[in-house]
Amino acid sequence: MIRCIFSRKVPKLSPSVISQMLRADRYGTSVYFSTDPCQPVRASGRTTSNRISRWGNNHSPALSVGKIRYCTQSAEALVSPCLQDPKENLSQHPAVQRLFKGLVEGQRASLAESITLVESVHRRKRAAAEALLQLVLEHLQQKRVKWKKPSAFRIGLTGPPGAGKSTFIEAFGKFLTDSGHKVAVLAVDPSSSTTGGSLLGDKTRMPELSRDMNAYIRPSPTSGTLGGVNRRTNEAIVLCEGAGYDVILVETVGVGQSEFVVADMVDMFVLLVPPAGGDELQGLKKGIVEVADLVVVNKADGDLLPAARRIQAEYTSALKFVRPRSQVWRPRVIRVSSLTKEGIPKAWDRMTGFRSKTWNSGELDMKRRRQHRVWMWNHIQDSMIKLFRQHPRVQRSIDAMEGRVMRGEVTPGAAADALLREFQKSPKTSNAEQIKQDEL
Numbered sequence: 001m002i003r004c005i006f007s008r009k010v011p012k013l014s015p016s017v018i019s020q021m022l023r024a025d026r027y028g029t030s031v032y033f034s035t036d037p038c039q040p041v042r043a044s045g046r047t048t049s050n051r052i053s054r055w056g057n058n059h060s061p062a063l064s065v066g067k068i069r070y071c072t073q074s075a076e077a078l079v080s081p082c083l084q085d086p087k088e089n090l091s092q093h094p095a096v097q098r099l100f101k102g103l104v105e106g107q108r109a110s111l112a113e114s115i116t117l118v119e120s121v122h123r124r125k126r127a128a129a130e131a132l133l134q135l136v137l138e139h140l141q142q143k144r145v146k147w148k149k150p151s152a153f154r155i156g157l158t159g160p161p162g163a164g165k166s167t168f169i170e171a172f173g174k175f176l177t178d179s180g181h182k183v184a185v186l187a188v189d190p191s192s193s194t195t196g197g198s199l200l201g202d203k204t205r206m207p208e209l210s211r212d213m214n215a216y217i218r219p220s221p222t223s224g225t226l227g228g229v230n231r232r233t234n235e236a237i238v239l240c241e242g243a244g245y246d247v248i249l250v251e252t253v254g255v256g257q258s259e260f261v262v263a264d265m266v267d268m269f270v271l272l273v274p275p276a277g278g279d280e281l282q283g284l285k286k287g288i289v290e291v292a293d294l295v296v297v298n299k300a301d302g303d304l305l306p307a308a309r310r311i312q313a314e315y316t317s318a319l320k321f322v323r324p325r326s327q328v329w330r331p332r333v334i335r336v337s338s339l340t341k342e343g344i345p346k347a348w349d350r351m352t353g354f355r356s357k358t359w360n361s362g363e364l365d366m367k368r369r370r371q372h373r374v375w376m377w378n379h380i381q382d383s384m385i386k387l388f389r390q391h392p393r394v395q396r397s398i399d400a401m402e403g404r405v406m407r408g409e410v411t412p413g414a415a416a417d418a419l420l421r422e423f424q425k426s427p428k429t430s431n432a433e434q435i436k437q438d439e440l
């Protein structure tokens, strides 16, 4: 027996509603229904509830809802395709199809709407987003087979605050669009989850590029977790690629571990540094040089030129001690001036050199495949932690347990074991709790 809430907008139980009920029944959860998967129904006030029971036997299930009974055969026939592939129907949904069509035609509004959809945490919107992403991935796969290479070059860019990232992206992006490329800039800003705004996404940082019709700038706010950086940004990259952007720059401010996460989702990782050393570079994470494929010393102009030369030499010798990660590429250090634009074409030259060498050797392909596996595990990790934190029994004990750990009354390991035992005790949440979770 399950409790099911559905919208008054649904005049009678449609086939998809029945299938969702059966699916819900399978997992012992309650569900909301609406006629549009992108527009979830609010539970407050305008909903009705019905008791739904299953009848028949295991081989031929059927439903009765109130006084209405659904015959065994049709219920079975309706449910099985949906259970096999829950997204099958959503990918054909007009709203998803409309977004997909607009996206592959390169409409900026559709791209913006699609990114907003994948950023949603609502379960029904996420289902629509998954269906859309699947369509885009299939589209990209077809392109890849046709062109025999990925349609976009993904570049990660990081650097300490004040290194000149926005000035560099503005100059570099303009250089690329002037050469006929379409450039997407995704700015990953882990601080946005605490400040409520996205500093990197601020369009005033790149005024010229944000007016350019061949460029698309978008902040990629995070949910404050590494998984948040990973999943949303990752999916936004795929969408930009689907929308025909052939150079995708993923910029990160370098707070926490975000650069390392970004390094795991791009083809090439670029480190931008100012002509300064020692204390001024303290903002730079240890180990970041090891994952860089290219170090760009910015501000190599005017009075700063001698310092830029010195820093270039320092990084060049430091890189000699870094274990090579590629058979065909040694990380380089170059100088640019984002103000005078000197060195910008050379930077692009180095990047395309990296791309063709790693692609021809098969390394780039292997890297992308490996990244897919990393993303999958990151998604699982992210979802498992969310599930754990939302679990009602864990929620009830978590504060007390944290307090005890902090006071030294219990070891962190023992506390974790105790919470994990709570998590394992009751796999199902009550309907009321599930409804609360769905609304979050």
Ligand SMILES: Nc1nc2c(ncn2[C@@H]2O[C@H](COP(=O)(O)OP(=O)(O)OP(=O)(O)O)[C@@H](O)[C@H]2O)c(=O)[nH]1
Pocket (backbone or CB within 6 Å): 159, 160, 161, 162, 163, 164, 165, 166, 167, 168, 253, 298, 299, 300, 301, 304, 336, 337, 338, 339, 340
């Ligand atoms: N001389 C010189 N100054 C530059 C260059 N690039 C950037 N700057 C200056 O460096 C300062 C910081 O530049 P931004 O582009 O805002 O640096 P950022 O890394 O985006 O900084 P955050 O937003 O704080 O992370 C600005 O005053 C720029 O004018 C350059 O190539 N030469």
